Amino acid sequence: MSTYSIKDLEHLSGIKAHTLRIWEQRYNFIKPKRTETNIRFYDDHDLKLILNVSLLKDHGHKISKIAQMSLKTMQDEVLRFTEKNLRYPEKIHALTLAMIDLDEERFEKIMSTNILQLGFESTMMNIIYPFLSKIGVLWQTGNINPAQEHFITNLVRQKIIVAIDGQFIQHHDDTKKYLLFLPEDEYHEISILFASFLIKSRNNKVIYLGQSLPFNDVETVYEKHKPNYLLTIVTTQPNQDQIQSYIDRLSKRFKEATVLISGYQVIGQDLSIPSNVLILNKISELNDFISEHNVVHS
Numbered sequence: 001m002s003t004y005s006i007k008d009l010e011h012l013s014g015i016k017a018h019t020l021r022i023w024e025q026r027y028n029f030i031k032p033k034r035t036e037t038n039i040r041f042y043d044d045h046d047l048k049l050i051l052n053v054s055l056l057k058d059h060g061h062k063i064s065k066i067a068q069m070s071l072k073t074m075q076d077e078v079l080r081f082t083e084k085n086l087r088y089p090e091k092i093h094a095l096t097l098a099m100i101d102l103d104e105e106r107f108e109k110i111m112s113t114n115i116l117q118l119g120f121e122s123t124m125m126n127i128i129y130p131f132l133s134k135i136g137v138l139w140q141t142g143n144i145n146p147a148q149e150h151f152i153t154n155l156v157r158q159k160i161i162v163a164i165d166g167q168f169i170q171h172h173d174d175t176k177k178y179l180l181f182l183p184e185d186e187y188h189e190i191s192i193l194f195a196s197f198l199i200k201s202r203n204n205k206v207i208y209l210g211q212s213l214p215f216n217d218v219e220t221v222y223e224k225h226k227p228n229y230l231l232t233i234v235t236t237q238p239n240q241d242q243i244q245s246y247i248d249r250l251s252k253r254f255k256e257a258t259v260l261i262s263g264y265q266v267i268g269q270d271l272s273i274p275s276n277v278l279i280l281n282k283i284s285e286l287n288d289f290i291s292e293h294n295v296v297h298s
Contacts, residue, residue, distance in 0.1 A: 004042045011240055012047060013054040027067035052078050092131045099152040107155050120163045124194055128156060129283065153190060160193040167200050176293060179227040181209035181218055188235040195231060195286055202290050222254060230254055234263035244271055251277050
C-alpha cells in the first residue's frame with residue numbers, strides 16, 4: 001500500500017491542496033491518516049477517490065452532488081464518461097474484456113484485425129493509447145488488479161518490438177540520430193518503445209538503451225555516438241523533488257543536442273525549461289517534431 005502527502009494528491013489530481021483541505025472539512029470525502037509522529041498521509045483508496053472526484057468535476061458535476069454519491073455510483077459514472085469519450089469504443093471495450101479475463105488469444109485476434117485494417121501506427125494512436133488511458137481509470141475505480149495490467153502491457157510491448165524488428169530503414173550520412181532511454185529506476189517502457197518505432201519509421205537512426213539507465217551510462221553512449229537528439233520519458237522517476245535538477249543536468253551535460261522529454265512528472269508541471277530542452281505533452285507532438293526535423297532524400 002502506497003502512501004501520499006497532500007501535495008502528492010495535488011500533483012496527481014490537479015486539485016489544489018487548499019481545496020482538498022476544504023473538501024475534507026466540508027464534505028468529509030477523505031480522512032487523512034497519521035504517522036506515529038503525527039504527520040498526515042493518504043493511501044491508495046484516498047488517491048483513487050480524489051482522481052474520480054476530479055474527473056467528475058471536470059465533466060460538470062457539482063462537488064456538492066459528488067459528495068452525495070455512493071462509491072459505486074461514483075465509479076459507474078466515471079466508467080460511463082470513459083466509454084462515452086473514447087474513439088473506437090467497441091474495440092477498446094473488447095481489449096478491456098481480454099485484459100480482465102487474461103485472454104491472450106482474444107487480445108491477439110483484436111490486435112491482428114485492427115493492424116490489418118488500420119496499420120500498426122494508427123492502431124497504436126487510436127486504440128492502444130486510449131485503451132492504456134482507460135486502464136488508468138480502471139485502476140482508479142478498483143476494477144482491475146496489477147496482474148491484469150501487467151498482462152496486457154506486456155502483450156502490447158511484444159507487439160511494438162515485433163513492429164520495430166519488421167522495419168526496413170535506409171540510413172544516409174546525414175541521417176538524424178536519436179538516443180532513447182529511461183532514467184534510473186524508471187521502468188514504464190511502452191511509450192518510449194513506441195517512440196522508437198515512430199522515429200525509425202521516418203528513416204532516422206535510433207540508439208535504444210531501454211529501462212532504468214544510470215546517468216553515466218547515458219554519457220558514455222552519448223560520447224561514442226554524438227546523437228542529435230536525446231529522448232526520455234519520466235513517469236515516476238525522478239520524482240517531483242528531483243525532476244528539475246535532472247532536467248538541468250541533462251541540459252548542461254548534453255548542451256550540443258536537443259533533449260526531448262515527456263511523461264507524468266514533467267507534463268503540466270511548473271518547471272524551468274532550458275533552451276535546448278523540449279517538453280512533449282502528447283505523442284502527436286513527437287510526430288510533429290520528427291517531421292519538422294527530418295532530412296528528406298529524393
